[in-house]
Amino acid sequence: MNTITPDLSLDLLRGAVRGDVVAPGDPSYDDARRVYNALHDRRPAVVVRAVDAGDVIAGLLFARDNGLPLAVRGGSHSVAGHSTVDDGLVVDLSRMRGVRVDPVTRTARVEGGCTWGDFDHATHAFGLATTGGVISTTGVGGLTLGGGMGHLARRYGLTCDNLLSADVVTAEGTLVTCDAERHPDLFWALRGGGGNYGVVTSFEFRLHRVSDILGGIVIFPQNAEVARRWREMNAEAPEELNTLLVTMLGPQLPFLPERWQGRPVCGVAVCFSGPAGEDEKVRARLAALGPVLGQAVDRMPYPVINTLFDEDLPPGLYHYWKGNFSRELTDGAIDVHMTFGETMPSMQSDTAIFPIDGACHRVGAEDTAFAYRDAAFSASFGASYTDPADTERNIAWTRAYDTALRPHTQEAGYVNFMDSDDQSRVRVNYRQNYDRLRAVKRRYDPDNVFRLNHNIAP
Template sequence: MTTLDVSAVRTRFTGQVIVPGDTDYDTARGLFYGGTDSRPAVIIRPVDPTEVAGVVALAHETGLELAVRCGGHNPVGLSSVDGGIVLDLRQLRAIAIDVDERTVWAQTGLTAGDVTKAVAEHGLAVGFGDSATVGIGGITTGGGVGFLSRKYGMTIDNVLAAEVVTADGQILQVDAGSHPDLFWAIRGGGGNFGVVTRFKYRLHEVPGVTGGLLMLPATADVVHGFITEAAAAPEELSVIVNVMPAPPMPFVPAELHGSMVVFGLVCYAGPADEAEKVLAPIRALAEPIADMVRPITYPEMFMEEGDDDYHPTATARNLFTDQLDHALVTQILERLDTAPAPMRVTQFRPLGGAVSRVADDATAYSHRGRPFMVNVAAFLDGPDTKAEREQWVLDTSALIANGEPGAYVNFLAEDGAERAREAWPAGTWERLTQVKRQYDPGNLFRRNVNIPPA
């Protein structure tokens, strides 16, 4: 390792170079989630792919560890690094929409909200996740499960091409016919294979959706009914079913604050009259506490993130499960009722539809046939609460798990290293390690759920 010559680095890059002592250093190093406090030696914001390659070269020259940041949403702070180099892509914000072709080239400094709003002006959409502030680079390389997944597939299912800066500084244009192994790997393999500087996405005609928040009381009948109805619904419907204490929002009666509710996020990508018919059985499960589901533009599905100074800290576990019967839902609710954390959540995402119509080996995401994704989380009140909250999350997850072990790489947290083989099982793992050996044999890109080179 060598000492970083800051003045030389500033001369070398047109983009911002931020180091400790600069007035904007603390803001620049901040991440979405709390719980980490990394202090990089330097944060560099390149202005083009050539400068991205220059940052990669700098990491080789200095021996400093490299972290790549898009939106900064990694739950355990992998997009920053103590004493190392943060390659912050936020200045790569070019976007080029081809309305006739229904495609968009978008640089990876853009967020899901940025791209969604831009293409919605033409009545078009590409599905990302459920947060507007997540970076498109991170969510896409990991897979992308969100409000349009059952209708139009995961984000990676709509990637047509990409531009990638590899560990040796090459700037490659990749697609199904050019570097097809790398193109396969960056669709679900995370940030292990290079720095993606832009993606070309297929767009879909989505002039509007019927969507929003549907809050219901959390009984076993309601939770089981919501999940079951959503899973059996036409694939135009995608939902996120959060079972959690009612937050103190203005539309929630004060006497219900803290009581267990279903905080359902609903998105129907089809005609409004059809949406009403499909949603009727879900609405009929109980008298809604709040029903904000209505015809809206697709960008309105992304709820406001709130206070920029709010950085939640939680312990969480992600898994796939094959069965969520009434008895199991009852047990989950009992655990939520007696949890040690004042704020805890179990989140259910029915999958299927377009997600399941893609072969497991078509992309590096290997869980196409799994019907449900589940996330269990407990928020921390301080470091002394972590151990008991972690144990509650582990025990609750063990109760829910059935079918083959599995995990979604974008939602892995502290357990990322030990569960990488669950994210990428068997043949997928072996293939990824071979691609890693070809494009990053020295494992430069290791601040991630890491895949070591074969």
């Protein structure tokens, strides 16, 4: 067990850090160690709440010098629990949330602890946006490093496709800037390779003209025909129309009749970033999917679409997820989703099927570390619940779902949907890019300092 002993005093670390250094026994310790997924109730030896890259370097070097495992925390949404560690050091970036937008070049430089709520708030002031998450509290860093799916992906590509440069603290404690010209191998690996290569203290993104969108959710009875029609609609829809198919239990919302609340339903989350004059055509497409039980779809500022599920998935729930890619959404896969949708274990649980076609397919499979450019869909499914006593039942349900779905999908899934027991899938998740990623790992982190992730061992 690695612990901080008196001869490994924290005084030196506190002297080197401008932010907070929090250890067991400190009044703020329980708050500092808490992460989004309550399933991971861990007790770090020390948490460094960094305010700049210098703090990050100091924390990393302290961990290395004292033989402590190192976890890096941005938004803390890691479902696999990678943003915390028992008896190690956590570098917490949540105080590094500055955003600087350049409306002339349409770029944004954001610090490593930013959430998508921070990002959207800053860029929307200029009528600009890029592909981000679907929960506003999601960290920019974790989403980007895994690839990044969101409401603008069909039109503007994955989040990592819009990354222009990054400042990275490497395993040696050196700050480097990487882009297409400087450290291009590291820049390539960051775009989908997860947290394997360093601590990204700032990201630079390409922005696009997106201000108001037609957004919201339409709810239908849960049946295979709705899913098949959604599949057909997605194939024919313009790239400005991004929709997610969700199976869930009917939410307790004013627009859904009470008799459907708590019963299995299909939801279609809508984000249309095209002109308002086309809204009625979009509404007609949605109405054709099946009998509408309830809907709340309207013109709204783009940032609002990334907050619509925040109340349903607050910090402190227990989560266990899986995910799979597929080239097509087959009838067999739809049947599996409907079967498990009928036994959804809690109001917070759901399945979300993301389209990753359109602009996502205009990037080559080896142009970034995100390897599955031939996949058309990415499914995220699993249990989210409130009572830890339900953990065994929820994990069993999710694993059975995963087993039933595998014959209808590709062998891999999106790394940000992988849980802590999916390390065996890392090689297939990166496919033809795995060996190249491992070579970059050997160059920048030969000692595997950054191993608390879906690890690519050097």
